Amino acid sequence: MAGLSIKDVTKRFDGASALDGVSMDVADGEFLAVLGPSGCGKTTLLRLIAGFETLTGGCIRIGEREVSSRHVNVPPEKRRVGIVFQNYALWPHMTVAENIDYALKVARISRAEREERVRRALALVNMEQYGGRRPASLSGGQRQRVALARCLVAEPRLVLFDEPLANLDVHLRASMEDEFADFHKRTGTTILYITHDQAEAMALADRIAVIDHGRLMQLATPQTLYHEPANEMVASFISQGMVLPATVESPEIDGHCRVRVLGQELVVRCRKGERPRKDARICCRASQLTAVTARKPGFDGTVTRAVYRGGAARIEFEPDGTPHLGLHFEQPDPVTFAAGSRARLALTSGWLIPVVEAA
Amino acid sequence: MSITREERQGQDMALTVGIVAIIAVFSLLPMARLLQEVVLPGGRFSLDVVHAGLVSSTTWRASWNTLCVGLGGTALALVLGVAVALLVSLTDVRRRQAFVVCFVTPLMIAPQVTALAWLQLFGPSSPLLDLLGLAPPLGAPNPLYSPEGIVLLLGIQYAPLVFLIVRAGLRKLPRELVEAARSAGAGWFTVLRTVILPLMTPSIVGAAALTFVSCIGNFGIPAFLGIPANYPVLPTLIYQRLAGGGPAVLSEVAFLSVLVGVIAMVGIVLQDRIGSRRDFRITATSLPATPYSLGRWRRPVELGMWLLIVVILVLPLVGLVLTSLVRGYGVTLSADTATFENYRFVLLEHAAARRAFVNSLCLSFGAAAFAVFAAIPLGYAIAWGKNRWIKVLNLAVELPYALPGVVLAIASLLLFLKPMPITGIHIYNTVWIILYAYLARFLVLAVRPTISGYLQLDRALEEAAQVAGAALFTRLRTIVFPLVAPAAIAGGLLIFMTALSELTVSALLWSSGAETIGVIIFAFEQGGDSKYAAAVSAIMVASTFLLMLLANLLAGKLPSGVLPWRD
Numbered sequence: 001m002a003g004l005s006i007k008d009v010t011k012r013f014d015g016a017s018a019l020d021g022v023s024m025d026v027a028d029g030e031f032l033a034v035l036g037p038s039g040c041g042k043t044t045l046l047r048l049i050a051g052f053e054t055l056t057g058g059c060i061r062i063g064e065r066e067v068s069s070r071h072v073n074v075p076p077e078k079r080r081v082g083i084v085f086q087n088y089a090l091w092p093h094m095t096v097a098e099n100i101d102y103a104l105k106v107a108r109i110s111r112a113e114r115e116e117r118v119r120r121a122l123a124l125v126n127m128e129q130y131g132g133r134r135p136a137s138l139s140g141g142q143r144q145r146v147a148l149a150r151c152l153v154a155e156p157r158l159v160l161f162d163e164p165l166a167n168l169d170v171h172l173r174a175s176m177e178d179e180f181a182d183f184h185k186r187t188g189t190t191i192l193y194i195t196h197d198q199a200e201a202m203a204l205a206d207r208i209a210v211i212d213h214g215r216l217m218q219l220a221t222p223q224t225l226y227h228e229p230a231n232e233m234v235a236s237f238i239s240q241g242m243v244l245p246a247t248v249e250s251p252e253i254d255g256h257c258r259v260r261v262l263g264q265e266l267v268v269r270c271r272k273g274e275r276p277r278k279d280a281r282i283c284c285r286a287s288q289l290t291a292v293t294a295r296k297p298g299f300d301g302t303v304t305r306a307v308y309r310g311g312a313a314r315i316e317f318e319p320d321g322t323p324h325l326g327l328h329f330e331q332p333d334p335v336t337f338a339a340g341s342r343a344r345l346a347l348t349s350g351w352l353i354p355v356v357e358a359a
Numbered sequence: 360m361s362i363t364r365e366e367r368q369g370q371d372m373a374l375t376v377g378i379v380a381i382i383a384v385f386s387l388l389p390m391a392r393l394l395q396e397v398v399l400p401g402g403r404f405s406l407d408v409v410h411a412g413l414v415s416s417t418t419w420r421a422s423w424n425t426l427c428v429g430l431g432g433t434a435l436a437l438v439l440g441v442a443v444a445l446l447v448s449l450t451d452v453r454r455r456q457a458f459v460v461c462f463v464t465p466l467m468i469a470p471q472v473t474a475l476a477w478l479q480l481f482g483p484s485s486p487l488l489d490l491l492g493l494a495p496p497l498g499a500p501n502p503l504y505s506p507e508g509i510v511l512l513l514g515i516q517y518a519p520l521v522f523l524i525v526r527a528g529l530r531k532l533p534r535e536l537v538e539a540a541r542s543a544g545a546g547w548f549t550v551l552r553t554v555i556l557p558l559m560t561p562s563i564v565g566a567a568a569l570t571f572v573s574c575i576g577n578f579g580i581p582a583f584l585g586i587p588a589n590y591p592v593l594p595t596l597i598y599q600r601l602a603g604g605g606p607a608v609l610s611e612v613a614f615l616s617v618l619v620g621v622i623a624m625v626g627i628v629l630q631d632r633i634g635s636r637r638d639f640r641i642t643a644t645s646l647p648a649t650p651y652s653l654g655r656w657r658r659p660v661e662l663g664m665w666l667l668i669v670v671i672l673v674l675p676l677v678g679l680v681l682t683s684l685v686r687g688y689g690v691t692l693s694a695d696t697a698t699f700e701n702y703r704f705v706l707l708e709h710a711a712a713r714r715a716f717v718n719s720l721c722l723s724f725g726a727a728a729f730a731v732f733a734a735i736p737l738g739y740a741i742a743w744g745k746n747r748w749i750k751v752l753n754l755a756v757e758l759p760y761a762l763p764g765v766v767l768a769i770a771s772l773l774l775f776l777k778p779m780p781i782t783g784i785h786i787y788n789t790v791w792i793i794l795y796a797y798l799a800r801f802l803v804l805a806v807r808p809t810i811s812g813y814l815q816l817d818r819a820l821e822e823a824a825q826v827a828g829a830a831l832f833t834r835l836r837t838i839v840f841p842l843v844a845p846a847a848i849a850g851g852l853l854i855f856m857t858a859l860s861e862l863t864v865s866a867l868l869w870s871s872g873a874e875t876i877g878v879i880i881f882a883f884e885q886g887g888d889s890k891y892a893a894a895v896s897a898i899m900v901a902s903t904f905l906l907m908l909l910a911n912l913l914a915g916k917l918p919s920g921v922l923p924w925r926d
Contacts, residue, residue, distance in 0.1 A: 050822075050826055052822060052825075075825075075830075076822070076825040076826050077825050077826070077827075077828045077829055077830055078828070079826070080828070081826055082826060083822070083823065083826045085819045085822070085823060086819075087817060087819060089817060089819035089820050089822065089823040090823075091820055091823070091824075091838060091842075092842070093841045093842060102824065102827050102829070102837070103827035103828050103829075106824075106827060106828045106829045106833060106837075107828055150823075150827075151826075154827060154828065156826075
């Protein structure tokens with residue numbers, strides 16, 4: 001196993017930038033998820049690491065070895081990287097065992113050792129009895145496991161997952177998530193996991209890299225991403241965070257400062273060294289919004305929509321005077337709000353988004 | 360340790376060099392040589408050849424005739440092909456698969472065999488007409504020895520081609536478009552006129568262009584029907600000039616073959632212009648439209664369709680087989696007089712015929728095998744390559760097939776008339792020059808299905824092998840080849856079938872000892888031995904059916920549309 005180091009990687013296709021100065025370090029044995037909306041450049045990143053694309057600038061190292069830069073480009077077959085493809089890419093003309101055996105055969109490993117390693121790889125994914133089957137006769141989950149075994153058998157230094165659960169139904173997804181987590185625990189493989197599904201990323205990864213428009217937005221643990229987003233994109237992307245305009249009124253003390261939001265004054269969490277400033281932004285979650293009675297601190301507005309979701313309703317709300325600032329929160333049963341109702345809301349807490357910073 | 364880009368591209372480089380070499384040798388070289396002969400004869404620029412060709416009235420007459428039968432044949436093929444495609448695709452006629460096989464079969468049978476079969480059907484010695492007591496008096500001219508006869512047979516020969524292309528287009532027609540028009544109140548014929556046919560314009564125009572090129576390049580039909588009627592077209596004129604004058608007239612026939620090429624190109628360019636004039640793109644893909652119920656008309660329509668099969672397929676083949684059983688010209692066929700003597704003669708006794716069977720088998724197999732192995736790397740570069748020259752590459756592979764066969768035959772003659780430089784090997788007047796021409800001409804028949812095989816394949820399958828450590832050639836051998844082989848082999852089978860009784864190219868390139876089956880049939884017929892020609896032809900038709908059955912065994916593994924007779 002080995003770590004991965006990506007430094008200032010840039011990729012342009014015919015002048016259009018797909019990745020722009022992305023840097024990140026993945027520790028040996030770490031499970032890192034790369035998360036972003038579709039078209040953000042995460043698949044390009046995977047193909048650069050695997051060696052299918054050549055980069056325009058920067059460099060990529062796997063372990064101590066430089067594999068991609070403007071001058072060096074180790075071909076994919078020499079990188080010892082494993083990939084679990086989105087659609088598994090199992091070779092239909094080979095049996096399950098032959099699929100797994102392929103990399104060993106190409107490496108000219110002796111027959112006895114190959115048989116032993118294929119057997120162990122099949123055992124690792126609980127597929128011992130399926131070695132003689134063809135991929136076409138397997139279920140989606142079984143194919144996924146064969147793909148896992150196939151990429152592991154060659155003992156890659158790094159395993160890349162390309163949206164491996166995107167083709168599975170919701171039911172199977174949850175169980176495969178468990179299997180991936182379990183698999184990572186047992187093997188200690190360094191994993192880079194590409195996905196657009198944040199629940200999946202949160203559930204699996206040690207750290208998550210959020211990418212948008214080819215740039216790295218933030219690289220942090222799931223908890224940090226949720227509670228302390230580094231910028232507006234991450235704030236609104238992760239768990240549908242709400243971003244509100246604010247004025248910082250006091251300097252930071254003990255990780256908190258006082259802000260004014262929609263006329264309400266409150267204390268929010270913030271980074272060290274924040275000073276009073278205008279045009280600031282805070283991020284808040286639905287759980288940090290509550291309905292209050294008149295004369296309590298808060299702000300008035302109109303409910304625009306109430307969607308009953310079973311046990312609670314999602315209430316969409318527009319504060320007076322800021323017509324396009326859509327807020328939303330949950331009201332548990334009994335639901336009293338309906339479209340058109342007047343209401344007064346208050347913020348209980350929030351996070352002051354730091355001044356523009358890349359990661 | 361690090362590997363530079365240059366090092367990694369060792370195998371990529373080898374592949375590229377191989378592909379460029381194939382293209383250069385089999386496509387660019389012959390075309391360049393032909394053009395050189397016309398404008399740079401003997402190495403100096405001169406338009407004498409062009410001038411001499413243009414002032415000759417025979418040239419003009421043959422060109423005019425070529426154009427006439429080309430347009431006539433195309434028109435007939437379009438009417439037949441489009442009508443059948445519409446009936447098969449959009450209505451509820453039954454036994455479609457069987458009908459499609461029968462309707463497409465004429466395309467699989469060599470044109471000269473078609474011609475011979477029809478001649479036997481209508482001639483004064485027609486055993487079939489004789490059996491029915493309808494035969495014209497002996498010595499009366501066969502009504503097919505005429506421009507109309509040529510147009511009729513060209514139309515029948517190529518109607519399946521139109522059918523296949525239009526049918527492929529109709530399959531992609533989303534049913535929403537038809538249903539939207541019907542719910543807007545349009546009747547079925549209005550839908551056909553205002554929605555379906557306009558959307559099918561690119562298919563129909565494309566089919567027309569391809570048919571036109573095939574018609575004007577066809578040698579077998581005008582050779583059998585036009586030469587006796589003294590109705591020359593360019594391919595037969597080239598053949599007659601060359602047969603009469605030998606290599607001395609090469610410059611002259613080179614000009615004529617360029618002229619055929621130019622007429623063909625005009626057809627292709629016209630198609631391109633019409634196709635790009637309006638937006639015919641169909642965006643949605645969905646289930647095909649529900650078949651239109653013919654109601655009480657279903658039975659009559661079905662009857663009509665099968666009657667068509669009887670006329671275009673069954674009757675001529677019956678005529679052919681009956682002729683092959685006749686003892687001699689004018690002998691009335693009956694259970695007593697029928698004989699297998701003709702088959703015995705061509706298979707066992709006639710030395711040239713026996714050689715021709717061996718030659719044609721070897722040539723077709725060689726061309727097919729080479730094409731299958733060349734098509735896999737070529738298809739790889741065309742379907743999956745990233746380079747900008749891929750469009751050029753595709754065009755270069757298509758060119759020798761898009762142009763009429765005579766063009767390539769003359770180019771090959773020019774190329775190999777003298778011994779090859781450096782090696783001194785001389786393949787003129789041997790079977791090898793025919794092999795060369797077959798390879799160049801038919802390569803695309805294997806490349807096309809291979810490309811569609813690649814396009815159906817998920818590229819990740821190759822990438823998975825790459826991350827598993829397999830280098831390019833290992834991947835081609837262990838992953839790519841097994842997966843696209845069925846498509847490539849089906850292409851190879853098509854080549855084998857086409858080359859087996861090929862006539863256009865070998866009629867110009869054959870020599871004593873290097874005869875092909877096509878040439879032998881032609882020679883028998885020209886020498887008045889129709890019964891032997893019919894026997895050889897009947898054997899060829901039987902082999903064609905066998906090969907079609909063989910190819911069907913592969914059908915499950917093939918992208919749809921690779922085997923033309925499979926619906």
